[in-house]
Amino acid sequence: MVEKDRVLNNINYIFKKYSGKEELETEIYRLQSHILELELDVKTASIRHEKSAASEKKAIAAKQEAEESLKSIEVKLLTLEHELEKQRTDAPGEFSFTHVDQFSKQRTEEFISSISSVNYSTESLLTVYVAAGEQLNNIKDHENLIERIDNESLVLIEKISSSTGFVLFYSPDHMVNELIIPPLPLKRSYWNTGNYFDTTPFVESLNEDASMCVLVAHAGESFVGLSLDLIEFDSFQVIKSSVKAKHAKGGFSQRRFERLRDEDIAHHIDKVKESLKGLLEEFGDSIDYLILAGDSQLAREITMDVPLNIEQVFSSSDIRIEKNNVSDILKQILIYRRYRL
Missing domain, CATH: 3.30.420.60 (eRF1 domain 2)
Structure with a gap:
């Protein structure tokens, strides 16, 4: 859980760095504090009005001035909050896929054949199968899985929408960073590392006898x-x-x-x-x-x-x-x- 929080904190840091989110949050906090002060002024002016009829005009003027300032600050706060929300929505867009393609079954078979030929001297090649309806954080031992993937790739994976699951072939040196979405649902989630990518379940799904x-x-x-x-x-x-x-x-x-x-x-x-x-x-x-x-x-x-x-x-x-x-x-x-x- 601690490792997962660390990864999420890293992702939040990236969003803040590239979107100006931190500055917006600071300004919103300052405005919210100012609103509390103005609301106190309005309350004070109302008390003065109730206590002294002689100072009624002065109290009314003070109250109106405080209310106008409060309204102005609230409008500005809403604008900044809208901008912050837009930054939060757009922040993942700072990262984009280097390539998006559509493969026929035959082209996919050729592609998987190439992937399966990759061989590393160390057991650092990561293969991830995510079943239909699941996500990375549903997989067993997902904390150790997530810490093996860089933050930018994690953000991109979160942007993927798939009703059939996906398969990730990932090398830490970024020589191979491929995510494939099949047309039919994947049945099982799991991940492993090795000298080769584990393409066997993918090949089996390619040859699935189904109607x-x-x-x-x-x-x-x-x-x-x-x-x-x-x-x-x-x-x-x-x-x-x-x-x-x-x-x-x-x-x-x-x-x-x-x-x-x-x-x-x-x-x-x-x-x-x-x-x-x-x-x-x-x-x-x-x-x-x-x-x-x-x-x-x-x-x-x-x-x-x-x-x-x-x-x-x-x-x-x-x-x-x-x-x-x-x-x-x-x-x-x-x-x-x-x-x-």
Whole structure:
């Protein structure tokens, strides 16, 4: 716990150094102290007003002056607090990935083959597997793990958003700092060090024998498909409906238009649900994953009352349904994302 606090303190130091956070916090503390003084002045002026009717005008003037100063300081304080919050939000942006890429399965196999050939004389190569839904601090003995990774890399790892987990290949000399996000969920978290990177679990996941049902949801045009081998779709359907575009004007006409548009979308949802249920009823026992892509909110509404005991995975791939691109949908679903720290 002490080591973890030390790492977090180091990260906070970096944020303060590059964002001016420390100066902002000092100024906010000073203003807060000033506000307390002004509030005391207001209270004192109110007491004077109550005690002496003769000095009423003077007391009122003093109270008004104190209240105006207080209001001015509060506005300035709010501005600085907003700026500080923005600095806190933007601070991780000071560090950026040196490279971001998307790999097909074949390209990933070639990449992992290259990674597995790296050999160090000392057991300093770090391999980390983080399962779906977990983070670095969920891993066993994570305190020792975190102290092996530099602060900048830790900040970058925190920026990664993945519903399927990730794999980190890390060398302390930064010759290899690669983070890979697989399209399908990783099942187990663990880490180790050695002369080689531990790529065996990754290769096993590449060759996983699985089947999936795919839902790509868009208002007016959605896709439902089934692949039993992750190579091609064995069954699929493109569901199209007439859905009005968004209204640009205001007033009653817009409200009526949006109501009609909502009715169109609801009708489209019902059609997609019917298609999805048909696939699940026929192949449900043989489906390992339900992949959701496209409009995430629409996908959630479509699957809301569908009885599912299948693991759901939200894909981050920006998939558009176009004529004759059905084979590309599966390729985009199975994309591996690669980040170089």
